[in-house]
Amino acid sequence: MGRPGKKKGYDYTLLAVVFLLVFVGLMILYSTSAYNGELKFHDRFYYLKKQLFATILGTVLMLIVANIDYHVWEPLAGIGYLVAIGLSVAVIFIGDEYNGSKRWLSLGPLSFQPSEYAKVALILFLACIVTKNVKEMGKIKTLFKIMLMVLPVVGLVGASNLSTAIIILGIAVILIFVASPKYAQFIWMGLLGCGFLGIFLGVESYRLERLAIWRNPEKYEKGYQTLQGLYAIGSGGLFGRGMGNSVQKLGFVPEAQNDMIFSIVCEELGLVGAALIILLFLLLIWRFFVIAVHAQDLFGALIASGAMAHMMIQVILNIAVVTNTIPNTGITLPFISYGGTSVLFLLMEMGLVLSVSSLIQ
Template sequence: MAKSSREKMNRNKKYNNYYDYSLLFLTVFLSCFGLVMIYSTSAYTAQVKFSDEAYFLKKQLVAVIAGVIAMVAVSKMDYHILMKKLPVLPVKLVTAGYFIAIGLQVFVLLFGKEVNGAKRWINLGPLGTFQPSEVSKVVTIVFVAYIVNLLPRSLNRMGGFIRVMVFLLPVIGLIAAENLSTALVVSAISVGICFVASKKKWYYLVFGIVFIAAVAAYIAFGDAFRSIRIQVWLDVENHTQGFQILQGLYAIASGGLFGTGLGNSMQKLGFIPESHNDMIFSIICEELGLFGAVAVILLFVLLIWRLFIISINAPDLYGGLICTGILIHIAVQVIINVAVVSNSIPSTGIPLPFISYGGTSIAILLAEMGLALSVSNQIRTERG
């Protein structure tokens, strides 16, 4: 009788759907801050090259607006639609996304636009360029979460983990052919989701050792420029190719506690090439000082915290794993970017999320945050 009474009371309870406005605010704030810093860091270069100091700001603003629209639209969508079959093909949406990602990576290797010796972009004519690897990050999150959601207990054995990674090898391999740093991020997302979902962790140590050995061999026997980056890291002051990192360190050092003031950076005046891209954190340190740099890092910590809260309160395993993947994506990119700028690790091209210049990156990233908000919108809270 007591049990049936409790069940009746639970049925009579009324619930509201939750929506994480804190995550929304942090995302929009970081994107707006990124626009300010892009204008500050790129105005000189844009004026010299294009006679328009707002050239890069305008392009990024268009991408941010498109991304915000996508974020809001995706946040109101039920994320379970990803597991539904397409009306015209006998495959689920998440599976179709997986094959599209592979197709885009093949296309960019064959017909992509080459910049600085690497094919990473697809030329869209008047619309600019598109970087397929950014799509692959989101596809990896939803696809790995989907596989793990189907057979979560299989990850308690190394064989189950290997089977998941076999599915990701085509995507990771195609990305690594031209962009090792992004391939490492995709690998971290995949392994991270599996690690969180599995009860037994011992075999990840074995995988980590094998993975590090494989990356070391790839660097040692692959293109020479990757080995050169390690040499630069070890002796940045004397190496002939250590100019950019060294100038970034000068920018960080000259910022002091409170910085030189917004817009007053000297290193952005041609000393740091394309300072509005991956090296933008060094200009933040110079113009806003240690105080500004710590404030930015704390904003990312708050963002990651909100993603963690959503993941542990998600209505099902799939939603929780999606948010876990997004959390890992943001955390890994922030850590790598700050570490590269401060010369804590060898140089690699990973942008600072929401802040570095890049239309594809910010638009896809905002849509990805919309996915996290979609999961939050499915959380039910008891109506008071």
């Protein structure tokens, strides 16, 4: 464990980009969800109010976490990861089903997705494990040992949520890659990963069906959402129809405020607006990289690298799905898509990175 250093202030560029993304996300969410809110709950602000509550709570927790020395979490990382496994098991047996998938746990009137917590828990756990085994990272048996520790939560989450399992596995591979002095052995890890992906695809027939829908969405009823999303992107042109003027969100793109929200962004704000949002994500990822490079110790560098991997993978996969570059996997766009659990744990993750930035030498 590295010695706690003297706080020198947060990375205010990172903080500014996070707040800007949150603000833009709330505006886009309201524009996208007002129709569905009025139709289903007779309240145009239904989705916005729920997201705003989670955002305020997440912002408070982000600032609390940012003011706690990140080294405090190192001895607790193992427990946090075991909790993630326990919650993932609970989802399988007592989870709430929505749209055919069990991904939620209910606590009274509140519900949350344990898979969102698992991402943060995994980053801390891997940062701790890799730091303790840093001298052995050149050995392939060490890499496989660490990957075996990760596979239980990947498998449990992947049973009902393949997209999140892919993100978790991607975060693990990138963190190990960052700390490893040898790169050739990642060929074997890549082959192993492809093998596990093949197993996941084969276990459930609907996953193979998604591949067929991806290739020819016009031939399948389930390709409707993809086609409508592409129509939205195409109709936006260079500058878009204007905020609030989307046609496709009026029931044509099902649940437009969720995974497909980027298509509505393209329709209302056009290529220019979509590019500006992508630029904000690039700025965020760049700050993660800068913090990782200048971190006080390896543990801090790996926390920032894990957040960078998480953001990079999730943004790329969401935009790739919306543009039909890859099969539909149900991945949300960070800070933009509707999801209280997602924004809550994303903001806590930002708090961890801000804590690392405050102790940069």
